[in-house]
Amino acid sequence: MNIPRSSFPRIVIIGGGFAGISLAKRLRNKNVQVVLLDKHNYHNFQPLMYQVATGGLEPDSIAYPIRKIVQEYKDFYFRLAEVREIDAENNILYADIGELKFDYLVIATGSKTNYFGNKEIERNSMAMKTIPQSLNIRSLILENFEQALLTNDIDERHSLMNFVLVGGGPTGVELAGALAEMKKAILPKDYPDLDVRKMEINLIQGSDRVLDSMSENASEKAEKFLLDLGVSVWKKVRVTGYDGKTVTTNSDLSFDSATVIWTAGVQGALPHGLKGDSFIKNVNRIKVNQFNQVEGYEHLFAIGDIAVMSSEKFPLGHPMMAQPAMQQGRLLADNLIKIINKKEPKPFEYKDKGSMATIGRNKAVVDLPKFKFSGVFAWFVWMFVHLFSLIGFKNKAVVFLNWVYNYVRFDREARLIMRPYKKRSNVSFTSDEL
Amino acid sequence: MNIPRSSFPRIVIIGGGFAGISLAKRLRNKNVQVVLLDKHNYHNFQPLMYQVATGGLEPDSIAYPIRKIVQEYKDFYFRLAEVREIDAENNILYADIGELKFDYLVIATGSKTNYFGNKEIERNSMAMKTIPQSLNIRSLILENFEQALLTNDIDERHSLMNFVLVGGGPTGVELAGALAEMKKAILPKDYPDLDVRKMEINLIQGSDRVLDSMSENASEKAEKFLLDLGVSVWKKVRVTGYDGKTVTTNSDLSFDSATVIWTAGVQGALPHGLKGDSFIKNVNRIKVNQFNQVEGYEHLFAIGDIAVMSSEKFPLGHPMMAQPAMQQGRLLADNLIKIINKKEPKPFEYKDKGSMATIGRNKAVVDLPKFKFSGVFAWFVWMFVHLFSLIGFKNKAVVFLNWVYNYVRFDREARLIMRPYKKRSNVSFTSDEL
Incomplete structure (x- = not known):
């Protein structure tokens, strides 16, 4: 090296x-x-990836070149x-x-x-752990709507407009909320010749509440926010398979869907x-x-x-x-x-500063160690904390500008298919590892 | 449909x-x-693509969703x-x-x-007509530097740090200038263990002046700006081949280079x-x-x-x-x-509003129909015109913010390899069509 x-x-x-x-x-x-x-040659800010996947932010503003972070460090080497x-x-x-x-x-x-060994789900569903994967989701959502326009087959159109999110943790909840807001404010304008009301967002959670790592108060509020936004929340349901067409579960519930996003493990x-x-x-x-x-x-x-x-x-x-x-x-x-220096090291003790999740416009839940709250104020706290956690002044400024614009205009302009996820033949897929 | x-x-x-x-x-x-x-589902602003290729702008800010442009048009259909x-x-x-x-x-x-039928050049060189191609160039430039760090072979390192731009039109000139500025302000800080002074930028032009579609004054000034920035300008030279290693020309001039960007036709x-x-x-x-x-x-x-x-x-x-x-x-x-409506159409008459090119910080040339100028003022005019030609308030704002930041900080933060262009094996390449 x-x-x-x-x-x-x-x-x-x-x-x-x-x-x-x-x-x-x-x-x-x-x-x-x-x-x-x-x-990768960049550090990325995972908590905001769902906004890249739903066109609210451009990927560059949640990534930061590692070499820039360590510029001028002495006796320091970075290698890709x-x-x-x-x-x-x-x-x-x-x-x-x-x-x-x-x-x-x-x-x-x-x-x-983690697909828990289920190769079929791994092959057919989307993950959202990297920026390229988030961009793939962005492309796929938009490509599905473009394709829904072209078909007169009601079942196919339904499947293209049915989004199944497996996993009710922060990622799944935030993604569900963002999709619901796209359904409300953007997609009807972009696709006037499609009945966007028919779009479905199904959030499937294995345990008995969403955000089960947070307080019961947060779970309750988050679920209410999701339901208000039109998301269908399925609790105590485990997905057992997805062949690219139908999601099967451990109950008799099943979903025909062209898009399954897996955040369940x-x-x-x-x-x-x-x-x-x-x-x-x-x-x-x-x-x-x-x-x-x-x-x-x-x-x-x-x-x-x-x-x-x-x-x-x-x-x-x-x-x-x-x-x-x-x-x-x-x-x-x-x-x-x-x-x-042959001195005694100090044992680690975790200082829990709390956790939070946003469900949509003016809707968030915050658990602080001594205080739990939700709603508009929680939403501002969420934005403030995430904005200031981003590395670099320029990223902060661009994200802030995007948020203000998106809020005022009820818009998300990064709905660009820059790298198609589906090949036009509808058969082969590009690797989600790149 | x-x-x-x-x-x-x-x-x-x-x-x-x-x-x-x-x-x-x-x-x-x-x-x-x-x-x-x-x-594509977006309109893109080609004149600023070279800034995407050199990490100055994120791709999303020079692209705009077509469906957003035509929202609310009556009896209007867009199809991907x-x-x-x-x-x-x-x-x-x-x-x-x-x-x-x-x-x-x-x-x-x-x-x-246009490669004028030369399949070898087409296969081995980079083009810059689309956003994915610009991102490929961005990746390749950075990957080459990462790779240059790893080799002790002087020839290989030289080839990785030797950039050959074929074509001295606006795209080639603007790209050469941007690369020269990366060499000056950014790369030495990012790669302290590499002698970045050894980086070469060779601009090859077939005719007897760069920017030959502009005035002779503009050509002269642009060439001077390029030389000041350390770009080698080769005129009346035609590239005849590139096998991925060596660029051959119609003279005895040749270049060993890992990166050839073709804007010559x-x-x-x-x-x-x-x-x-x-x-x-x-x-x-x-x-x-x-x-x-x-x-x-x-x-x-x-x-x-x-x-x-x-x-x-x-x-x-x-x-x-x-x-x-x-x-x-x-x-x-x-x-x-x-x-x-069975009325007489009007013949087209072109109103030449002038043309311009930027070479770098405070360096641009502008030809107006009645007035030609260059330097700092031309550079401001160039920025103003390009900023206001972008579609959408948010894109304008983000580009403006990037430019101010880049100017004040002598920086370009979008130097991210989001989608590697070279496979790590150094053999297979991804398609530049995606």
């Missing part, structure tokens, strides 16, 4: 998400050599690389662009969609090479101690979504969100410096 | 570029049925369609989504890159089915009379880049630019109404 050794110990970080970037920033100019690897395998015994990793020795390795590879994006007892097999997440040290290894650490730090309060690990990832990244930076 | 006949005559327009959109807008609610076909063939004798056209009868057909399909994007004497074979452009009527057909019209209206002042037709296209579109709208 053409990275010269310096006199400082080398820390290699895999992944430039919330966890990896927080760690890298805190290690700036700290008498260590840092190598950051990511398969895909890690293939870790040889933890010999402190070496293998990537598509070559191999690299490390003194300390931090795995911050995040999570990816995540798993760790686990790199190869770790010992089998250092991670939890069914979810591919790495077991770490309270210093984010990987079980069974001294020089290996894992932070963010990929890491499971079991504690009394969080027996299954912390929630897979930005906050724990960032807090772990920052603490690990301090702890690595301590470890290098 | 599921378009019901109304009591009004049907005008079908192929192409939503400057010509087609100007025509469609002017035909709004004019007692005609209008069907607009385009293979690729036209396969025209049967002008029977007033019918065939597209990928079906066939359509027309009373009047307007061909506004614009132009595409355009041809009409001619639909199939016209009689052989109605178009000019080597450039695939359609011969029209002064009413933009296609030679040999009464109900067929062609406007914009695809049309050649030979006149005393313009024996080879008008310049292939936005202005003639828009003027022809607007006049043809009026003329079609006249023709339908």
Whole structure:
């Protein structure tokens, strides 16, 4: 990888998400050599991806070049690389662009969609974990409407206008709300020769409430908001299959749909090479101690979504969100410096700053540790927090401008099919990995 | 295509570029049925594409959804369609989504890159006529720098950092300037472990001056600006081949380069089915009379880049630019109404409003009919004119914000590889047609 050794110990970080970037920033100019690897050259702001998928924001404004973040960091190297395998015994990793020795390795590879082994669903449904996937969803929604215009077959048209979102977590709920707003304000104007009232949005949740990681108050309010917007919410229903035409469930409920968006599960994006007892097999997440040290290894650490730090309060690990990832990244930076200087590291303690979700215009739910609320004020809080969490002044300004414009004009102008998702032949699909 | 006949005559327009959109807008609610076909669902602003290719602007801000433009037009239909063939004798056209009868057909399909039959150059070089192509160039530039970091082979590194732009028209000149500014202000900060001074930008022009469609004053100033920015300008040189490694020319000059951007020729994007004497074979452009009527057909019209209206002042037709296209579109709208009402149409007369090109920060050349100037003021005029030519308030605002930011910060933040152009294997390439 053409990275010269310096006199400082080398820390290699895999992944430039919330966890990896927080760690890298805190290690700036700290008498260590840092190598950051990511398969993309940008950091992206996942919480706003659903707005890219529904034409509310352009993808560039929720992405930020990693090299720009780390400009002027001393003894710092970024490489665009895909890690293939870790040889933890010999402190070496293998990537598509070559191999690299490390003194300390931090795995911050995040999570990816979990289909729980159902290959049929994996093949036929859409995921929304990356920007290209979000753009694919944007294209597919619009292509379906273009196609619905062309058919006189009522069943086909219904299927093209029937959107099934599997998973009632924040992503599914926010996406459902955004689709419902498109149905209300935009699509009837764009497709006057189509009866857009017939568009359906079905949100399917396995447990007994949406947003089940939030308070019951939030779940209740969110469901009410969704119903007000015309979303059909199905609880205690599990999707069992989707052949590209019909969604089957564990009840006698089924849906004919051309578009299934799967947000019902995540798993760790686990790199190869770790010992089998250092991670939890069914979810591919790495077991770490309270210093984010990987079980069974001294020089290996894992932070963010990929890491499971079991504690009394969080027996299954912390929630897979930005906050724990960032807090772990920052603490690990301090702890690595301590470890290098033979000092005692500090155990991680999660400070829950709360969680929130937006369902639509003036509609959001916010759970703060001591206070839960919803509605217009929650919606402003949601916007404020997300705006200020974006990296970079220009991204903040462009997103703000878009939001003001969309709010005032009841519009979303980024409804562009820049890269068609469906080939015109209606048979072959482009890879959603690009 | 599921378009019901109304009591009004049907005008079908192929192409939503400057010509087609100007025509469609002017035909709004004019007692005609209008069907607009385009293979994209957006209109794009070609003059700013080079800024997308060099990370200065995000693609969404130079594109605008066609359906949004024509919202609320009466008896108006847009269809996302690729036209396969025209049967002008029977007033019918065939597209990928079906066939359509027309009373009047307007061909506004614009132009595409012309490689003059050289398949090798076509296969190995990059074009910049569409937004996906511009994004491919953006990806390739950045991927080359990432790759240059990894090699210790001086020749390979040189080739990766050597950019050859073929064609010294506005596109080539503007792209060369933008690349030179990246070299100066951005790349050295992004790639501190690379000697970016070694980056080369070679602009190759067949004739004896760059911008040869503009005044000699403009050519001279533009060349001076380019040289000041460190661009090597080669005049009276024709590129004869490019095998993906070495650019050969008609002199003994040759260049080892991983990136060749071809802007040296355009041809009409001619639909199939016209009689052989109605178009000019080597450039695939359609011969029209002064009413933009296609030679040999009464109900067929062609406007914009695809049309050649030979006149005393313009024996080879008008310049292939936005202005003639828009003027022809607007006049043809009026003329079609006249023709339908059995009135005398008005012959087209081109009002030259001037032309301009920007080379970089504070550097532009402007030719007005009575006045030619260059430098800072020209640059402001260029920005003002381009900003106000963009469709939509939000796009104007976002572009303005980007420009102010880029100017103040000497930056371009859209340097994101969202869709890799090179596969990591370095062998297969993605299609540039998507």
